[in-house]
Amino acid sequence: MSDPTDTREVILEARELTREFDGVKALDRFSFKLHRGEVLGLLGANGAGKTTAMNCLLGLTLPTSGELNAFGMPLQANRIKILQRANFSSAYTALPGNLLVWQNLLVFAHIYGVPNPKKKIAELMELLEISHLNKSVTGQLSAGESTRVNLVKAFLNDPELLMLDEPTASLDPDIADKVRKVVRKVQRERNVAILYTSHNMRDIEEVCDRVIFLHKGKIVCEGTPSDIVAQSSSDNLEDVFIKIARDGELLDEPKKASAV
Amino acid sequence: MNFRIISALVMRYLFLYARSPMRLVELAFWPVVDLVVWGNVTVFIQKNTNPEFGSYVLFFLGGMILWDIMFRAQQGVAISFLEDVWTRNLLNIFVAPVRSSEYISATFIVGMLRILITAVVLSFISWFGYAFNVFQLSWWLIPFFLNLMLFGWSLGMISTALILRWGLAAESLAWAIPFFFQPVVAVFYRVEDMPAWSRPIAWCFPPTYIFEGMRDVMKSGTMNWDYLGYAAGLNVLYLALAGWLFVWVLNLTRKRGLLTKFATQ
Numbered sequence: 001m002s003d004p005t006d007t008r009e010v011i012l013e014a015r016e017l018t019r020e021f022d023g024v025k026a027l028d029r030f031s032f033k034l035h036r037g038e039v040l041g042l043l044g045a046n047g048a049g050k051t052t053a054m055n056c057l058l059g060l061t062l063p064t065s066g067e068l069n070a071f072g073m074p075l076q077a078n079r080i081k082i083l084q085r086a087n088f089s090s091a092y093t094a095l096p097g098n099l100l101v102w103q104n105l106l107v108f109a110h111i112y113g114v115p116n117p118k119k120k121i122a123e124l125m126e127l128l129e130i131s132h133l134n135k136s137v138t139g140q141l142s143a144g145e146s147t148r149v150n151l152v153k154a155f156l157n158d159p160e161l162l163m164l165d166e167p168t169a170s171l172d173p174d175i176a177d178k179v180r181k182v183v184r185k186v187q188r189e190r191n192v193a194i195l196y197t198s199h200n201m202r203d204i205e206e207v208c209d210r211v212i213f214l215h216k217g218k219i220v221c222e223g224t225p226s227d228i229v230a231q232s233s234s235d236n237l238e239d240v241f242i243k244i245a246r247d248g249e250l251l252d253e254p255k256k257a258s259a260v
Numbered sequence: 261m262n263f264r265i266i267s268a269l270v271m272r273y274l275f276l277y278a279r280s281p282m283r284l285v286e287l288a289f290w291p292v293v294d295l296v297v298w299g300n301v302t303v304f305i306q307k308n309t310n311p312e313f314g315s316y317v318l319f320f321l322g323g324m325i326l327w328d329i330m331f332r333a334q335q336g337v338a339i340s341f342l343e344d345v346w347t348r349n350l351l352n353i354f355v356a357p358v359r360s361s362e363y364i365s366a367t368f369i370v371g372m373l374r375i376l377i378t379a380v381v382l383s384f385i386s387w388f389g390y391a392f393n394v395f396q397l398s399w400w401l402i403p404f405f406l407n408l409m410l411f412g413w414s415l416g417m418i419s420t421a422l423i424l425r426w427g428l429a430a431e432s433l434a435w436a437i438p439f440f441f442q443p444v445v446a447v448f449y450r451v452e453d454m455p456a457w458s459r460p461i462a463w464c465f466p467p468t469y470i471f472e473g474m475r476d477v478m479k480s481g482t483m484n485w486d487y488l489g490y491a492a493g494l495n496v497l498y499l500a501l502a503g504w505l506f507v508w509v510l511n512l513t514r515k516r517g518l519l520t521k522f523a524t525q
Binding site: 019021051052055058059060061062080081083084087088090093094095096097098099100103104106107108110111112113153 | 264265267268269271272275276279280343344347348349351352354355356357358359514515517519520
C-alpha cells in the first residue's frame with residue numbers, strides 16, 4: 001500500500017479508519033497517505049464511502065475506530081490548527097446567497113486571517129476569471145460561477161491541504177476544463193496536497209496523480225490512473241469505475257497498481 | 261478564543277442585515293405591534309378604573325418591553341444559527357478554523373445588537389405614544405437588561421442545540437422556546453398572584469427576579485438587591501448548562517454523523 005522508502009512529507013494519513021452507521025460499515029479499515037504536492041483521487045460509486053471518508057477527514061464525522069493525522073498531528077485533538085492550514089470546497093455547499101460575492105469572500109478571508117484580503121481576493125478572482133462577479137449577488141450566480149467562487153474561498157488561505165468534493169459537478173465542459181487547469185496550476189505552484197472526489201473520469205485522469213477506488217467502504221485498488229487501467233481488462237478509467245461499481249473488484253483478486 | 265474570527269462572523273451578520281432590509285424591519289415590527297396592543301389596553305384600563313389601579317397597569321408595558329429584550333437575545337442566537345442552515349453555509353463554517361465558542365460568541369454579539377435596536381425603538385414609541393418612560397427604571401435598567409440578555413442567550417443555545425440534534429424539524433423551537441417560560445416567569449403579574457404550586461418553579465428562573473424587581477422599582481423606586489444576586493447567580497448556572505448542552509449535542513452529531521446530513525439538507 002505505501003512504499004517504506006518513500007521519503008515525501010505525509011500531509012494527511014488515515015490508518016485503519018472504520019465508520020459504522022447502525023452496524024453497517026460505511027468505511028472499513030480504510031488506510032491511505034497523501035503526500036505534499038500530490039493529488040489523490042477518491043473514487044467509487046454512490047454509497048462507496050467517499051463522502052463518509054471526506055467527512056471524517058474534515059472532522060465533521062467521528063470515525064468509529066482508526067487514526068487520522070494531518071501535518072503529523074492527530075486530527076481531532078488539533079482540528080483548529082489543521083483547518084487553518086487546510087481548506088475545502090464542495091459542489092454541494094453554498095456561500096450565503098443573499099450576500100455579495102466580495103462580502104462572502106471577505107468574511108472567510110478574515111476568518112483565515114489572510115493578510116491584505118482585498119488584494120488576495122482580487123488576485124484569485126482574476127485567476128479563476130470571475131473578477132466581474134465581485135459585486136454580484138452570490139445566490140444569483142450560475143453553477144459554474146458559484147463553483148469558481150467556492151474555489152476562490154478554498155484558495156484564500158493558501159492551503160497546504162485542499163479537499164475538493166466533486167468540484168466540476170454540473171459544470172459545462174468548458175468551465176470544467178478551466179476549473180481543472182486552475183486546480184492543477186495552483187497545486188503545482190504551491191505544492192498543495194489535494195484530495196479530490198469526482199464522478200467525472202476525465203477530471204481524474206487530468207488532475208490526479210494517484211487514485212483510490214472504494215467499494216462498500218473498502219479499498220479495491222490504488223495506483224496511478226494509467227496503471228489501474230493497464231492492470232485491469234478495461235479500456236479506460238470509466239470502464240474500471242463501472243466494473244468496480246458492479247462487481248466490487250478490479251480483477252479476480254483485489255490488487256493494487258504500483259504505488260507512487 | 262480568537263477575536264478576529266468572532267469579528268469576521270459578526271461582520272457576516274452585519275452584511276446580511278444590511279443586504280436584507282426586511283430583516284431590519286422584522287426587528288422592530290413585532291415588538292411595535294406588541295407595544296401598541298399592550299399600550300392601548302393600558303390606556304383603556306387606566307381610563308376605566310380607579311387611578312391607583314391605573315398606575316399598576318403600566319407594569320404591563322414595562323413587562324412587555326423587558327420580555328422583548330429577552331426574546332430578542334434568544335432570537336439573536338437561534339436565528340443566526342438558522343441563517344447558516346437556510347443558506348447552506350453551515351458546512352463552510354464547520355470546516356473553517358472556527359471554534360464553537362467563537363461561533364456562539366458571534367451570535368451573542370448579534371443578539372446584543374438586535375436588542376439595542378429593538379430597545380431604542382420600543383423606548384421611543386412607549387414614551388411618545390403612551391407616556392411610559394422606560395428610563396424611570398433609572399440605572400436599574402442596566403442590570404435588568406444584562407440579566408435578561410444572559411437568560412436569552414442561554415435559551416438561544418438550548419434552541420440551537422435542539423435544532424442541531426433534530427434538524428429543521430425542530431426549527432419552530434427557535435420561536436417557541438421563550439414562550440414555554442413566559443407563563444412561569446411572572447412577566448405581567450406578581451409571583452404571589454400565581455398558583456401556589458407554580459411559585460417555586462417561578463423562582464428557579466432568573467427573569468422572575470428581574471420582572472419582580474422591575475415592579476418594585478416602578479412602585480417604590482427601590483430594588484431588592486437579593487433579586488439581582490439570585491438572577492445573576494442563576495444566569496451563570498444556566499449559561500454553563502446551556503453551553504455544556506450545545507457542545508455535548510455538537511459532539512453527539514459528529515459521533516452519529518448527523519452534522520453533514522443536517523448541514524447540507
